[in-house]
Amino acid sequence: MGKLLGLALVGILAAFLVERLMEFRSKCNASRELEPVELPNCRLIKGIETGSEDIDILPNGLAFISSGLKYPMLKSFAPDKPGEILLMDLNDGNPRAIELRISRGFDLTSFNPHGISTYIDTDDSVYLFVVNHPEFKSTVEVFKFVEDDNSLVHLKTIRHELLSSVNDVVALGPDHFYATNDKYFSDYIFILLEWFFGLGWSNVVYYSPTEVKEVASGFYFANGINISPDRKYVYIADMLAHSIHVMEKHANWSLTELKVLELDTLVDNLVVDPYTEDIWGGCHPNGMKLLFYDPENPPGSEVLRIQNILSAKPTVTKVYAENGSVLQGSSVAAVYSGKLLIGTVFHRALYCQL
Numbered sequence: 001m002g003k004l005l006g007l008a009l010v011g012i013l014a015a016f017l018v019e020r021l022m023e024f025r026s027k028c029n030a031s032r033e034l035e036p037v038e039l040p041n042c043r044l045i046k047g048i049e050t051g052s053e054d055i056d057i058l059p060n061g062l063a064f065i066s067s068g069l070k071y072p073m074l075k076s077f078a079p080d081k082p083g084e085i086l087l088m089d090l091n092d093g094n095p096r097a098i099e100l101r102i103s104r105g106f107d108l109t110s111f112n113p114h115g116i117s118t119y120i121d122t123d124d125s126v127y128l129f130v131v132n133h134p135e136f137k138s139t140v141e142v143f144k145f146v147e148d149d150n151s152l153v154h155l156k157t158i159r160h161e162l163l164s165s166v167n168d169v170v171a172l173g174p175d176h177f178y179a180t181n182d183k184y185f186s187d188y189i190f191i192l193l194e195w196f197f198g199l200g201w202s203n204v205v206y207y208s209p210t211e212v213k214e215v216a217s218g219f220y221f222a223n224g225i226n227i228s229p230d231r232k233y234v235y236i237a238d239m240l241a242h243s244i245h246v247m248e249k250h251a252n253w254s255l256t257e258l259k260v261l262e263l264d265t266l267v268d269n270l271v272v273d274p275y276t277e278d279i280w281g282g283c284h285p286n287g288m289k290l291l292f293y294d295p296e297n298p299p300g301s302e303v304l305r306i307q308n309i310l311s312a313k314p315t316v317t318k319v320y321a322e323n324g325s326v327l328q329g330s331s332v333a334a335v336y337s338g339k340l341l342i343g344t345v346f347h348r349a350l351y352c353q354l
């Protein structure tokens with residue numbers, strides 16, 4: 001009797017694990033094959049070989065790029081090289097990426113930049129918020145950009161228990177922001193379990209010097225976050241759920257969900273075009289290839305443009321799709337005046353004329 005019961009339990013457990021595994025593979029869209037969508041006028045950006053994970057472009061055409069991310073379980077082509085912030089002037093006919101100098105006193109050796117966001121203050125000061133993972137911890141660094149000498153002055157490091165596993169930020173002012181925590185656990189084995197069991201413990205936090213609170217929860221992997229040009233709506237990419245959540249922002253900074261847009265790809269960072277209000281997503285067509293890197297069969301790249309997200313039928317256009325022979329693991333796409341920049345988690349970056 002005891003033996004039978006034991007066997008039955010093992011059987012149920014095995015069935016459960018197989019079911020979870022199938023579900024996880026489907027979350028990663030593991031069997032997805034990529035149909036290429038080409039863009040004719042693209043070139044790789046010189047000097048970017050080890051990632052361009054997030055990009056934010058100022059209304060004047062200056063593009064900030066975070067490079068050199070080290071993230072648990074993901075590939076890095078330069079694991080011992082500190083990360084950096086690059087700048088490109090998209091008004092230049094043949095723009096180059098240059099490294100921004102960072103003011104003394106900031107620990108450059110452990111710099112591991114991830115999501116970034118700019119904020120222009122009423123006096124035209126430009127603030128750059130950077131998610132950082134020194135020793136795989138999470139902080140948000142606030143810099144002031146000095147255009148005269150292409151440098152960043154470090155203003156402060158923000159740490160908080162609610163900012164435990166930050167992926168991306170969107171700046172709301174010189175000292176407050178929303179941030180996504182992409183996972184609950186920080187140890188590899190627990191992270192895998194969290195994804196495997198689809199716990200949905202990833203969330204969004206509002207931070208200001210006087211108040212820090214969770215404003216949205218229940219995501220499988222909250223990744224990119226951004227805000228509409230009128231600053232009324234907040235967009236959150238849930239990568240493992242293949243969706244973008246449209247949230248309404250309230251005066252007390254709380255968020256309520258308006259709608260969820262389902263996609264068939266793993267959306268990473270979101271960039272909003274300030275002129276057209278279109279949302280651009282850097283996406284991972286196949287999450288398994290990203291997690292288990294194989295140079296013979298690398299992760300591909302995919303860029304989506306979403307128009308009229310608030311309407312009953314938003315238009316989703318696949319602008320670019322490539323199998324990884326040119327660009328591996330696209331994480332962001334940003335536009336400025338007919339030009340498109342596509343960044344990647346750990347690989348190169350592409351500059352295209354649309």
Ligand SMILES: *[C@@H]1O[C@H](CO)[C@@H](O)[C@H](O)[C@H]1NC(C)=O
Nearest residue numbers: 249250251252253254255256
């Ligand atoms: C924040 O504002 C919204 C909308 O006005 C309201 O529904 C919600 O209860 C408020 N939350 C708090 C914590 O005051």
Ligand SMILES: *[C@@H]1O[C@H](CO)[C@@H](O)[C@H](O)[C@H]1NC(C)=O
Nearest residue numbers: 036296297298322323324325
């Ligand atoms: C990717 O596509 C290119 C051409 O588009 C092709 O030559 C190459 O074999 C493909 N690579 C893989 C891994 O499928």
Ligand SMILES: CC(=O)N[C@H]1CO[C@H](CO)[C@@H](O)[C@@H]1O
Nearest residue numbers: 026027029032033242264265
């Ligand atoms: C779960 C999921 O999003 N699956 C998608 C994987 O990719 C194919 C396209 O190759 C889609 O049709 C599926 O919907």
